[in-house]
Amino acid sequence: DGGITQSPKYLFRKEGQNVTLSCEQNLNHDAMYWYRQDPGQGLRLIYYSQIVNDFQKGDIAEGYSVSREKKESFPLTVTSAQKNPTAFYLCASSEPGQDNYGYTFGSGTRLTVV
Amino acid sequence: QQQVKQSPQSLIVQKGGIPIINCAYENTAFDYFPWYQQFPGKGPALLIAIRPDVSEKKEGRFTISFNKSAKQFSLHIMDSQPGDSATYFCAASNWGGKLIFGQGTELSVKP
Numbered sequence: 328d329g330g331i332t333q334s335p336k337y338l339f340r341k342e343g344q345n346v347t348l349s350c351e352q353n354l355n356h357d358a359m360y361w362y363r364q365d366p367g368q369g370l371r372l373i374y375y376s377q378i379v380n381d382f383q384k385g386d387i388a389e390g391y392s393v394s395r396e397k398k399e400s401f402p403l404t405v406t407s408a409q410k411n412p413t414a415f416y417l418c419a420s421s422e423p424g425q426d427n428y429g430y431t432f433g434s435g436t437r438l439t440v441v
Numbered sequence: 442q443q444q445v446k447q448s449p450q451s452l453i454v455q456k457g458g459i460p461i462i463n464c465a466y467e468n469t470a471f472d473y474f475p476w477y478q479q480f481p482g483k484g485p486a487l488l489i490a491i492r493p494d495v496s497e498k499k500e501g502r503f504t505i506s507f508n509k510s511a512k513q514f515s516l517h518i519m520d521s522q523p524g525d526s527a528t529y530f531c532a533a534s535n536w537g538g539k540l541i542f543g544q545g546t547e548l549s550v551k552p
Binding site for chain 1: 450475477482483484485486487490530536538539540542543544545
């Protein structure tokens with residue numbers, strides 16, 4: 328079945344550490360996105376990529392970095408510069424131009440600072 | 442102008458009631474309006490979507506009403522069930538562009 332796989336499901340980070348969240352899709356979608364979700368704050372866009380080897384900052388990119396070396400993979404690194412990283416992180420993909428255009432989301436990674 | 446404003450923030454209805462969630466947008470270039478449903482600990486899933494050339498779209502118990510002149514659209518859930526309890530997000534975009542999401546509505550359907 329086609330879909331998006333996020334791993335790990337739960338992640339714990341110590342102060343000052345960088346951590347990388349994995350996002351893999353087998354939908355052959357060109358576009359991929361990372362969102363952060365906090366209670367009562369909705370979905371906030373961190374980074375997005377519309378094609379391999381290209382990505383753009385979203386609304387809250389500070390303290391995060393991404394890469395898009397392969398079409399199917401869009402990993403997110405939460406750096407030590409992100410002062411409040413505890414949140415639920417969601418990855419999504421889409422195929423702009425498809426008749427049934429819409430985002431497919433992964434199941435999320437819950438990151439906690441310990 | 443890129444914002445999508447969603448209300449209410451939370452909603453409680455009895456089983457069988459018809460919850461209504463409203464969204465408003467400013468950007469007249471938006472031409473795709475989806476709704477997503479999210480259960481706790483899961484990613485959002487596309488529920489139903491509408492283009493501005495129609496005023497209403499139904500899929501099962503879920504209906505989108507669209508008012509282009511008012512730049513508003515809403516989600517109605519007919520005969521709501523406890524299993525519909527979830528967070529609902531509206532969104533808008535230019536066709537093929539990135540989605541702009543509303544703030545979400547937490548719906549609780551009481552038995």
